[in-house]
Amino acid sequence: MKLLRMKSWLVLAVAMAVLSGCAAGLRLDTSKTAVSQESRVKFLIIHYTALDMPTSLRVLTQQEVSAHYLVGDDNPTTVYRLVDESQTAYQAGLSDWKGFSRLNPSSIGIEIVNLGYQDGPNGRTYQPFPQYQIDRLIPLIRDIVARHKIKPENILGHQEIAPQRKPDPGPLFPWKQLADAGLIPWPDANQVAALQAGYEQQLPDIAWFQKKLAQHGYATPQTGILDDATRNVLIAFQARHRPAKFDGTPDAESAAILEVLTTTAKTIGKQ
Amino acid sequence: MSFFIIKHNPANIPAMKKFFTLIAMTTLLTGCASTLNIDRTYSGKLQDSRARFLVIHYTVSNLQRSIELLTGDQVSVHYLVTDEAQPRIYGMVDENKRAWHAGKSEWKDYKSLGASSIGIEIVNPGYTDTAQGRVYAPFPQKQMDVLLPLIKDIVARNQIAPENILGHSDIAPQRKQDPGPMFPWKQLADAGLIIWPDAEQVKLKQAGFEGHLPDIAWFQKKLHVHGFAVPQTGELDAATQNVISVFQMKYRPANIDGKPDAETAAILEVLTTAPSTIGTPFLEQTAQAQK
Numbered sequence: 001m002k003l004l005r006m007k008s009w010l011v012l013a014v015a016m017a018v019l020s021g022c023a024a025g026l027r028l029d030t031s032k033t034a035v036s037q038e039s040r041v042k043f044l045i046i047h048y049t050a051l052d053m054p055t056s057l058r059v060l061t062q063q064e065v066s067a068h069y070l071v072g073d074d075n076p077t078t079v080y081r082l083v084d085e086s087q088t089a090y091q092a093g094l095s096d097w098k099g100f101s102r103l104n105p106s107s108i109g110i111e112i113v114n115l116g117y118q119d120g121p122n123g124r125t126y127q128p129f130p131q132y133q134i135d136r137l138i139p140l141i142r143d144i145v146a147r148h149k150i151k152p153e154n155i156l157g158h159q160e161i162a163p164q165r166k167p168d169p170g171p172l173f174p175w176k177q178l179a180d181a182g183l184i185p186w187p188d189a190n191q192v193a194a195l196q197a198g199y200e201q202q203l204p205d206i207a208w209f210q211k212k213l214a215q216h217g218y219a220t221p222q223t224g225i226l227d228d229a230t231r232n233v234l235i236a237f238q239a240r241h242r243p244a245k246f247d248g249t250p251d252a253e254s255a256a257i258l259e260v261l262t263t264t265a266k267t268i269g270k271q
Numbered sequence: 272m273s274f275f276i277i278k279h280n281p282a283n284i285p286a287m288k289k290f291f292t293l294i295a296m297t298t299l300l301t302g303c304a305s306t307l308n309i310d311r312t313y314s315g316k317l318q319d320s321r322a323r324f325l326v327i328h329y330t331v332s333n334l335q336r337s338i339e340l341l342t343g344d345q346v347s348v349h350y351l352v353t354d355e356a357q358p359r360i361y362g363m364v365d366e367n368k369r370a371w372h373a374g375k376s377e378w379k380d381y382k383s384l385g386a387s388s389i390g391i392e393i394v395n396p397g398y399t400d401t402a403q404g405r406v407y408a409p410f411p412q413k414q415m416d417v418l419l420p421l422i423k424d425i426v427a428r429n430q431i432a433p434e435n436i437l438g439h440s441d442i443a444p445q446r447k448q449d450p451g452p453m454f455p456w457k458q459l460a461d462a463g464l465i466i467w468p469d470a471e472q473v474k475l476k477q478a479g480f481e482g483h484l485p486d487i488a489w490f491q492k493k494l495h496v497h498g499f500a501v502p503q504t505g506e507l508d509a510a511t512q513n514v515i516s517v518f519q520m521k522y523r524p525a526n527i528d529g530k531p532d533a534e535t536a537a538i539l540e541v542l543t544t545a546p547s548t549i550g551t552p553f554l555e556q557t558a559q560a561q562k
Contacts, residue, residue, distance in 0.1 A: 026424055028362040032338055034347030040321045040369045040386045057313060066315030079307065082315040086367050088387075090317045101380060105321045105387030143307055 039148040041085065042100070043107035044141065045092055047158045048168040050116035060111060067091045067109040069140060077136040085144070095161035096219035097154075103161055108144055112137065116170060126172045134174055138181050145183065152184045153217070163218060163236035164229060171243035187241070187260040195259050199252035206230065209250050212258045213237060226250070320429040322366060323381070324388035325422065326373055328439045329395035329449040337394050348372040350421060354394040358417040366429070376442035377500035378435070384442055389425055393418065398451060407453040415455060419462050426464060433465050434498065444499060444517040445510060452524035468522065468541040476537035487511065490531050493539045494518060507531070 049056040053072055060066055060082055066089040072078040083089040091109030095102060115127045145155065157173065158166045179186035207224040213233050214220040220233045231248035238246035241257045330337040334353050341347055341363055347370040351361040364370040372390030373383070381387060396408045426436065436459065439447045460467035488505040494514050495501050501514045507530075516529035522538045 026360060026421055029359050030362045032342055032351075032361050032363055034342055034363040034370060036344055036347040036371045037364045037368045040367070042369075042386055061313045061315055064317055066317045069309075079309050080313055081309045081311045082313055083318040086321065087318045088321045088323070089315060096382075099375075099382060100386075101382040102387075105323050105381075106383075139307060 039150075040106060041108050041148040041150065042154055043092075043097065043103050043161075044144060044150050044155045045103065045107050045109045045158055045161065046156070046169050046173065047091060047109060047111045048114035048116050048170060048173075049111050050168070051113070052115070053113050056111065056113050065090050067111040069108075069110045071110060071112045071133060071137050071140070073113040073130070073133060075130070075132045077133050079136060079140055085148075092158070092161060094165070097156065097161050098217040101219075108148070108150075110137070110140065112169065114169070116168065126170045128172050129169075129174060134177055138177065138183070141178065141183055142181065155184050156217075157236075157240060159236045159239060160218065163232045167239075171239040171246055173240075175240055185261070187257050188264065191260045191264065192253070192256045194256075196252050196256035199255045203250060203252060204255050206250065209234065209255070209258070212255075212262050215262050216258065320431075321387060322389045322425075322429040322431065324378065324384050324435045324437060324442075325425060325429075325431050326376075326384065326388050326390045326437055326439055326442060327450050327454070328372060328390060328392045329397050329451060329454075330392050331395075331397040331449075333396075334394050337392065341392065346371050348390040348392040350389075350391045350425075352391060352393045352414060352418050352421070354411070354414060356413070358411075358414045360417060360421055366425070373439070374443060375446070378437060378442045379498045389429065389431075391418070391421065391425075393450065395450070397449065407451045409453045410450075410455060415458055419458065419464075422459065422464055423462065436465050437498075438517075438521060440517040440520065441499070444501075444514045448517075448520075452520040452527050454520075456521050466542065468538050472541045473534070473537045476540050477533050480533035480536045480540075484531060484533060485536050487531065490515065490536070490539070493536075493543050496543045497539065 047067065049060075049070075051059060053074065056070060057080070060070055066083050068081065068083045068085055068089050068091075070080040070082055072080070085108055088105045089109050090104060091111070092103040092107055095104075097103065100106060112129065112133065114129060114133075117124045117126045141155065144150065155178065158168045159170075175184065176186070178184045205224070206226050207222070210220050210222050210224070210230060213230075214222065216237075218233045218236065221227060221229045223230070234250065234254065235246050235248040237258065238248070238254055241261070242253055245251075328348065330340075330351075332340060334355070337351060338361070341351060347364055349362070349364045349366055349370050349372075351363055353359045353361070366389055369386050370390050371385060372392070373385040373388055376382070376384045378384060393410065393414065395410060395414075398405050398407045400406075422436065425431065438454065438456075439449045440451075456465065457467065459465045486505070487507050488503070491501050491503050491505070491511060494511075495503065497518070499514050499518070502508060502510050504511070512529035515531060515535065516527050518539070519527040519529070519535060522542075523534055526532075
């Protein structure tokens, strides 16, 4: 009887210690709560793995890279949660967007199983994303974005935050479907056409492109010269916004899209 | 019809209640996970806390005003250490969330550290400019005795590397002075929390530098290696002086004039060349290998 009483007393003590946790040692006063606070997650980064499913899973769980989510290429598509959203995953690497750099601690990463590109005699060919995969991806993005209040303009491809190093998710990734789902801004086609006509007459110079690309968010040299680094940024921009042609050469259509994206209000939801 | 019968049979009411409770609980438990159907079988090996930096501030305002400001719509912080006779720690923002304390900031090529840091504000009036120059308010030992265990706890839970425990001025040297030259960084070093340059080594290097002071470009390069955002112009401009002054506040608070000198050079040299003597820089080595 005595032993039993002691036992229950001990259990109670242990339970209390567990419940109070470190707060007991530190004596934290939680009576004042800040209103100015938000999620640590500011960006959502989309990747392709360039590996098949089993290899993707192995690399992202056992090697020196990781991602929060892995979207499979099976049908129906499996979505794996590999890293809890409260943690940093190692997916962004050296990266920049709008004055933010090294985006790992401030982003959630989604890897999509897709083989990326192959170089053949007829040039580079990219593997398309099957619709069933995208149908699984969009609700996932919607859920993440809603919970962390990620801004539409902060849903990005890996190539956009690391244009000198990365090609993913590539020109076949259907960004338009994300726009149609109300997730990202999309330039108004009529506005683009109107501006393009003007730019056909006179193309803005490289300094203009560099300034606008930086304003949009890309880390871009401001040299006035079409160097390799600037070309890579233009390629990243075109691969997302004008995937029919992404050679990194400045042209009237790219200028028009860039102008619309950097000057008009975000036209989210209105298609 | 059957529902009608159950409803009018008093014996069945508890059973019905149970049934509804079960439905409600099932709905709650599955939540949105059921619609998204996420597979949680596997776990990434490489992951860590989103909090990579710990940033220390002083409030400049008194306790009441500090609380007002930090619960307002402009700024916030994870922890506030008071200046009461028996100092208290307010937990104002959960560590999982971003608080608005860092602002425009940079350390080791990370920019805008709000998302990747935990902030601690200490109630301290900061400085007053007098005829004898700028005078900073000291930090009472009782405050430090509360602060040190807090830092230790945060650092252990989030695996923050010693070189990432910083003052607000370290990450924003062009805008900020806090926590200022009176903040006893040495106590953090004695508690094993931050790296401190070996005094013997500093003396040795200083003797060498007295005869031949390195040029500004050397200082700028070393300050950058240490972690600061600093111009690489080879000139002692105002921005570079601000960075040197902030560096001096931490490691050589007796003279924080922002001018390059042999002692400052010696401390900088020891800090940037000696291997870190505490712990292991968490995941720093894998940072290069990151995708």
